[in-house]
Amino acid sequence: MANQKTILITGATSGIGESLLQRYLANGYQVIACGRNEEKLKQLSDQNSDVIPLAFDITNIEQICNAANKLTEIKHIDILMLNAGDCRYIDNAKSFDGALFASVIATNLQFLGYMLENFLPKVAVGGQVVFVSSSATILPFPRAEAYGASKAGIDYLAKSLRLDLKAENIAVTLVHPGFIKTPLTDKNDFPMPFLLTSEQAANRIYQGVNARKAYLQFPKRLTFIMKLFALLPDFIWQSIALKNENNKRNDK
Structure with a gap:
């Protein structure tokens, strides 16, 4: 297809990434599907000729470079x-x-630099870069020092990159999902209000990216409540967060 658009998706073998892959395929895109699971990538490419499998570990610089060279x-x-x-x-x-x-910071933030080094030059003028961060950056959560810090770093990276790519007419979209049911969140041992499926998240991301929005935050009910607490004095949120954490420990 002469005018077919191409999207590269990391983490395309499960969760939000796989749902995004299916959403973009359904809308006529060619999808470069990235992940570590070679068997799953082959399965996806066998099912649809518009899937280009690209197996590599995002925490391995050599593998990132080799993957980019294959394109x-x-x-x-x-x-x-x-x-x-x-x-x-x-x-x-x-x-x-x-x-x-260190491991979480490296996976979520540090190695984004190598991804950008190797794949950003291929982004066309008028194209987009999309960072999937988290609504967890709105408020501090117990035990989330590593995860929250890494996602806060992504936020700054995206906002800064948006300024520097404006001259290239490359849009930068920063995504703040709430709680999404994925293999990662299945391990959580705390309540996840307004939980969405990965398909629901992918639909929201697709629509927002298609509209070239700078920020995507969903579900709105959750992010509104979190932003409200962020405006209040710190001790109010601290008392709520610590009470929930203590209740969880007492239930064990």
């Missing part, structure tokens, strides 16, 4: 969707797990 026939990418990430918690702040902290 010799792809002259340009219309949308670079940086979705892959990790979510793990610091269970004991006093016995802070530095290795876990």
Whole structure:
């Protein structure tokens, strides 16, 4: 198809990434599907000829470079969707797990630099870069030191990059999802209000990216409540967050 658009999606083998892949395929895109699961990527490409499988680990610089070099026939990418990430918690702040902290920061933030180095040059003038961050950056949560810090870093990266890419007419969309049912969130041991499916999240992201919005935050009910608490004195949110954490511990 001569005018077919191309999107690259990281983390395309599960969760929001896989739902995004299906959403964009349904709308006629060619999808460069990135992930570590080679078997799943092959399955996806066997099911649809518009899927280009690209297996690599986003925390391995050499693999990132090799993956980018394999895209010799792809002259340009219309949308670079940086979705892959990790979510793990610091269970004991006093016995802070530095290795876990470093690993989450590296996966969610540090290696985005290498992704941008290798794939941003392929983004066409008039194209888009999409960062999937989190609504967790609105308020501090217990045990979320690593996850929250990494996502807050993504927010700043996206906002700064938006300024520098304006001259290239490349839009930057920053996505703040709330709680989405995925293999990552299935491990959470706390209430997740206004939980959405990955398909619902993908639909919202697709619509927002298609409209070239700078910010996407959903579900609105959750983000409105969080923003309201963020405006109030710190002690109000702290008392709520710590009460929920203490109740969870007492239930164990």
